[in-house]
Amino acid sequence: MSNIKIEIGQRIKQLRLETGLSQEKFALSIGMDRTYFASVENGKRNISIVNLEKIINGLNTSFSNFFEGIPFTQ
C-alpha cells in the first residue's frame, strides 16, 4: 500500500538530482528551510499545496508532469 507523502518525496528527490543542486542549495533557492525540505523529501511531512507549488516551480516543472512521474497517482 502506497504512501503519498513518500511517493512525493521520492519524485521531488528525483527531479532535484536532475538539477544538480544539493538539498540545501535547492531549498535556499526557493526560500524554504533546508531541514524542512529534507523532511519532505524523506516523506516525513504532510506538505501543503502552496509549499508543494513552490517546490514544483523551483524544479521548473508543472503539477501535471510532476504527478505523471508518480505511477501510484495515475
Next chain:
Amino acid sequence: MSNIKIEIGQRIKQLRLETGLSQEKFALSIGMDRTYFASVENGKRNISIVNLEKIINGLNTSFSNFFEGIPFTQ
C-alpha cells in the same frame, strides 16, 4: 496571477458536480466535514496533500488527471 488554492477548489467543484452529489453528501462519503470541504472548494484553505488525496480518491480520479484539468498548472 493565478491562485493555486482557487484553481484547485474550482477543479474539485467541477468534478464533484459531475458526480451529482451535494457538498454535504460528497464530504460525508469521504469522511470529511461539510464546512471544511466547502471552504476548500471555495479556495479559502491551503489544503495538505493527504486531504487532497482523500478528495481526489473520492472523485474517482487521479492526481495526474486532476491537475491536467487545471490549465494554470500545465
Next chain:
DNA sequence: TTGTGACTTGTAGTCCGTG
C-alpha cells in the same frame, strides 16, 4: 444546500544545532 467567522488542537514550518 451552501458560505462564513470564530474557535481549539495538532502539526506544519522555522531556526538552532549535532554526527
Next chain:
DNA sequence: GCACGGACTACAAGTCACA
C-alpha cells in the same frame, strides 16, 4: 551533503452556530 533532534511559532485541521 545529508539525517536527525530540540525548541520554538505559524498555520492547517477540524468543529460549531448561524445566515
